[in-house]
Amino acid sequence: MELSSEDNNLTEKVLPPIEQESDVELETTVKKYLRGEGADLETLKDKKLKTQLASREKLYGKSAKTAAKIEKWLLPAEAGYLETDGLEKTWRVKQTDIANEVDLLSSRNQYDIVLPDFGPYKLDFTASGRHMIAGGRKGHLALVDMMSMNLIKEIQVKETVRDVAFLHNEQFFAAAQKKYAYIYGRDGTELHCLKERGPVSRLRFLKNHFLLASVNKSGQLHYQDVTYGGMVASIRTGKGRTDVMEVNPYNGVVALGHTGGTVTMWKPTSQAPLVQMQCHPGPVSSVAFHPNGHLMATSGKERKLKIWDLRKFEEVQTIHGFHAKTLSFSQKGLLAAGTGSFVQILGDSSGGSSSHNYSRYMNHSMVKGYQIEKLMFRPYEDVIGIGHSMGWSSILIPGSGEPNFDSWVANPFETSKQRREKEVHLLLDKLPPETIMLDPSKIGAMKPSRRKEKQSREEIEAEKEVAIEAAKSTELKKKTKGRNKPSKRTKKKKEMVENAKRTFPEQGHNNTASKKRRIGEDAAAELPASLKRFARKN
């Protein structure tokens, strides 16, 4: 594990005091690296397995501890944050205030690009946050290097552009245009025209699976493998037209928001939705996923914003009076919501992992009349990109980005050689589409049993008891002509009980006994008559 580090985050106001490395802190990181609890070995009866597993578990512990210790050196930078004192509120801090405090490099990330002609812009960042593609509604596509603010390529497709998305790196991007979706190269050349999908309204790329997912105007969801071009799945959602689509970064499940207020989650290998959730009474206007995959934020047109726990499929929090046209989670878990010309950033104030309490963290108002189209946090930077009707803007949100990047995962300072190497590795590590599932940690586990297991002995016994009781308690009819004698009645009752017993199969040991007897009988049968009396009797 190589973690190269670069302190590229905002050092807002004052950095927290460098604390002594406490055991508590180390313990939490160790816990993180242990990836969950070990099995309870006390239940095991096999001593050998027990010791083996115990030694293994010990190794895991050692590994986690080492990793936690190394983390200090590999992940030196800490996330920034806004700190206020007294009555000051973080949401009253304006971008101009921030600009005065931050270093030059960071302040360069506050800007507005005004492009009034080509209408609301959609944005997408590469995984490393180095490059951005902006797609104007009226056909303007611009590929920008965010580090140097160089415009790499700018093209005018002279068609409506509904969405843009990067493929695995900045070399390729896809644009959903009027009739078809297209894939362009870095230099703006059209590489592919994806005719099969029809008029696409939203495009998303699943990085680990190399699938380009899109939903078209007639509500069809398509998955296309971009490595070989095959259409992996084409699913009719049957929920009508939608333009709310998001990918859960944790498991690759695609979520669609529908007009009926439902959010459906899909995978390419099944035609039916994995999950359907009734999230809002009105149309769903946007959906966003937390990077850890456990949280989902939805907003409905009835001016409500809801946060859901996807492990329990339960609502965690409802924020009233706010309708978001676009939602976005940052790497550190801040939630940005945009409506009209107003951006609100919500932060998780609880801090704990179990309960979530999102509350106002920062606000930003654009110039009146600018209609926000798309919000997206820039990875590994404390920056959010805002695509709006008059171009795009970028503002600083302290504490939004992951301060340390892993050059094996995403490297903003990637050289072309590294990029090529990475591309090959990505392709080698490509996941097949069937690995998309709600809980990917189940891969490699035991197959979930389809039906209930065979009834246990006790259950069968219990059932038998019940049946016998029932047989015993049945009332016999009153009969005439001597059939009502007590002896007859008891006989009848006995018979009924016997019948009730007979319906249950004999238990295991009885069977073996009978088998044995049978064998003995056979042996006796085979013997000549004179020797039969010597045959062993059981």
Added chain:
Amino acid sequence: MGEKRRSTSKTLGKNKRRKGPHLPNSILKTIANEKRPLNSDEEDDEIDSDDAIVDLYEYEEGVPEEESRKNNRYDPVVNYNYELPEDFEDENVESDDDDEGGNSDNEEGEGDDVVRHTRMLQAVTGMPSAAFDGESKRKPVLFTEAYPESEFNPTRDVLEGKGLLTIDELMAPIEGKPGFNELEKRISRMQKDAQAVVHAPLPKPERERLERKAVKGLVDKEFNKWVHMVKRNREAPTVYFNQNVSLGYSTVGAIASEFQPRTDFEKKMASVLNDNELGEAHDEDGAKLLELNEVSVEDQIKYRDHIAKMRSLLFRHELKSKRIKKIKSKTYHRLKGKDLKKSAMGALMDPEMAKEEAMKQEARRVEERMTLKHKNTGKWAKRMISRGLNVKYDGTRAAISEQLQINATLSRKMNSTNDGSSSDESDDEEELNDGSDQDTPSKLIAKAREKTLKTVEDDEVPNSGLLSLPFMARAMKKKNEEAIEGGKRALEEYEEWENSGGEENPKKTAVVSGRRVFGATAKVEAPKESRKDSDNFYDNSDSDNDTEGIENNDLGAVRDTASPARNTGAITETEFDDDVENPASKTTFDVALFASGSWKKMKGCQNAETKKKLKKHVPYSKGQDKKESRDDESEDSESEAEEMVDGILTSASKETYEIPSQAELIQRAFAGDDVVDEFEKEKQEVLNQEVPEPEKPVLVPGWGQWTNIQKKRGLPSWMVREHEDAKKKRTLDLKTRKDARLRHVIISEKVDKKVEKLHTTTLPFPYTSKEVFEHSMRMPIGPEFNPATIVGSLNRPEVVKRAGVIIKPLKFEEANPNEKVDDEHPRSNQKQNPKKGGKTGKGQSKGKSKQKTKA
């Protein structure tokens, strides 16, 4: 002694049956020693005399044998103690009526012993042998004398003659002899002792239990020594076998230095290499080497002789070839050439010849493929096959199959001659390409004519084999005639084409190329002529078509069969063409494929368009009205934007933009009304689909409804019960679903078959519980997820061993109570020296084997 033997054999048999643990010798010995006090001295002797395990077992089991003899068993003790002469016991042996063969042998041997013994006595005492015989012959007396049987004297004991002899009786013969008194005293004393001391032995099962206990204690002690080692090895995550292993050699030089010359040659070499003299000679100026380099006379002579022999051989060979060269017989040379050819196929032939041969072969192949002469296409062959004569007559069948064989051999592609065939292929390709090549139609035609001519002209008839048979010849001739006819026709055609070649348009040539025909069998079809009458739309109908039509008028009837289809095709084609030519709108283009009613459709389209346009206006106005409300803004802006884009940037028609239909808009406007209900309904549907409701029990109409009573009774109870059970099951299933408690969620529980391959169906080997397995799977062990220092130990195999290392058996080590198992530092299992084979006790080796299997 004899009795002992007998019991031995019996117990041996028993032993085999038992199959108990095979106890090691040492243990058994100790057991025997422990047991000894119970028994008399005599057995001691016995054990000493024999040394095998067998004796031990004999001893063990001998006791129960005695036991079976009820009360009588104490008397023999007395007997044993009494020192009787050897021969006395031997008699007993003889009296044994054992039916075992081995014993009888022994008895015989003992009989011999008796004789020898008497002889010895005779020699020593000088008394007649009868005096000694008397004793030995008492046995039959014992048999015959009828002793009163009582419960204390069972018959078997009688046979063995034990209980019946009293000591007094035995003493009687030696009464008055010297030492008799002393003996008598001793006996009387012993009798007293015996009556006082002897106890009843323990019952058999108890005794056995005791024995087992003793054995178990011993064995446990022996095995427990190994426990700590076994435990250590079992618990070790990795067992190392590669410690402290020195292969002995480190370098090639080291190996070479150890080299010992063994064979004669090696020795010779070694003597030369290690010759000091030679070395010195080299080290000095080298002049001495000449001295050393002398050749012996014998060697010289040998060399000379060898050269002389070679020369003479060469000379003889020369002579022979000269003689052969002189032979003028052509047959001889021809045969020789044939032989040569046969022997030297392919590689041995010179390349030029090979090439030529290949060319010839290829030509033959091409001809065969064109003419299909041997494919039973002839009239005769057809007739034979159609009438089934080929089945009936062997000769015919043979002929036909032979033809096919010839065809196969001729038309087989030759792979060996690569360049020849490839050039040919390229030729073929050229031909094919030429067909479509519009620049050189004349050339093509010329070529074709040439070929046809060639085939027409070469009508040689094979003058041997099957084809030379008169009927074959006739058939061939006919076929050839046909072919020639066809060829001529083709030639004429070619000529025509050549004449009109200049003015022919490319399209035509393309058509012609499709009909290009070579050889005799190819029939020249001219379907054009039939098309002619329908080809009104073709402006470019040619003169050649006409002429063709005229020429082939007689064939018209046949060819017309194909024409209708063609006609229709042509018609549609032409219509389509017309449409294309029309400067109509684009929408008609796709419609025109359905040739009929295209205009109508187009109209319809236009209507639709206009309708759409009309529609468009309505929502726009609506949208503008609503513009203030933010919620719908996106939709509006979208539509606006699109309109704008269309207006500014594209001049294309606007119909591609579909704004939502009225119904959809209304639905959207009132979306919030009953979504919850709808969702509920949907959930119910999904549930019904995934957990289907049981079918209602139905009776077959007319069954069980004959009487009122039956009708009243309704469905049979078992049906009702089944239905209820199914219902119950369904409710249970619904309850156990993940979304049972969540009203707003539907979680699909459909099984995805593609995902199944990502799960294991069974627990992997050492695991016994699913939870433990899944928990242990949670940690990745790869280098990407773990620090480099741990990866090695996480992925270490169970056994670490270098190739070629001999795994030695475990050697016993004392347990070190302070030792702690440390995973980090590899502990060697290989420190021990190899065990000296077979010297240690059995118990130990057993422990080892157990250990090995468990480790």
